[in-house]
Amino acid sequence: MSKPTIFAHRGASAVQFENTMRAFEKALDQGADGIELDVQVTEDGVPIVIHDADLVRLAGVRQMIASLTSAEIANIRVGKKYMRLVNGHRIPTLLGAVAFCERHHLALNVELKETVSQRPEFVEKIVGSVSYLDHIHISSFDYHLLEKVKEVNASMETGYLLRKNSVDWDVLEQYLSADGFHIHKKLLREPYLQSLIRTGKKIRVYGMTGKEAIVASSPSYIAGWITDFPDRFRGSKE
Template identity: 55%
Template sequence: MSAFKEALRQGADGIELDVQLTKDGVPIILHDPDLYRVAGIGKPISSFYFSELKNVKVGRKFLRSFAGHQIPTLREVVSFCEMNGLALNIELKETVSERPEYLRDILDIALLLDNIHLSSFDPEILELAKKLEPSIETALLVKKKTTDWENLLDYSYADGFHFHKRLFKEPFISQLSASGKLLRMYGVTGKEIFVQEPPPFIHGWITDFPGRFKNEKKDIG
């Protein structure tokens, strides 16, 4: 939760997070499919019951001051966003794609918040989300090699596309803008040249440096 609190302090409008599932289907916030980077444990997250994860301390590998932190649940972060008026981008990770029977539970938690959208590299899990909850906003994370760039409109279940800043070039950017979908760019730091003149078709920015990014935009505003 420390990263989300810091993003709020720096003036972020919303937060992006990654959802994985425990063995008993509890949606928790973790980027990787295992605990190695955060706790030095190489076991898959899907092999832990949530009650076991509550005893795992994470963060010390990054900073000593983070020692003792616990992995938050999706419900906890949704409550945090609701209390602080933050938008939420939920990226559905591998363990969700592997067990889509838990997607309904994730949607029920997510919809406690008004300003919410789902994203994923997996088209099938987004398509299922749209079938279960047609009103929820969805965004496909596109890739240079595996996305069907000539037929972006075929991704009818995706309300938007999220793309890395490396794809901010031709022919990709023209194809994205021509799709008429909501576009968000990730991987930005605030130091990029295009931040000085933000393209009007970019709906949102996903960054690890919200304070710097907002300051850069303020300096040119």
């Protein structure tokens, strides 16, 4: 029986700044099977790897991603406050992150964020840039984006990120464009769990620390754990 795939959430973000190449490199060092990352789209349509739609939290800049070109983004550094000027990180492009995953044979979970919802015409570009990877799926809280992904490439695997009150849990089967469901670990309980299992689709769980009892003997219905601490899951993969 195969073990769940261990995805490093925004890279090894417990020890390196989130969604940076350094975080992805550390995830590789810590034994992650794959990378989970977030994608926003710049003003000139370049997919970049960053969680927020604005730069306030990550770069201390009061600018929206959608209002900046990729050239302008390239000059911005993200990182911890007071450290950005001397030890800031470049914001990766999706193409750069994909190349890293291909080079190191890592699985990739691409989460589409707000700026993609606002400009769904760029889904085709994003799908095209990741489709040659062997182990790739695209996830989002926005189900309409997953429908768009399937329109572009019916064989591209998708994962629908669920919130407690975002769906009717009794009819999860109706989400035909979702090949799997991603949930926070708080929803890894009834009545949600049986509804998920009944679909027969892949279940991936985020918010995992590696200290949960369930990790020691992962149930067969779990396809993946998404965690800031991939090193804590090494024993569960043996």
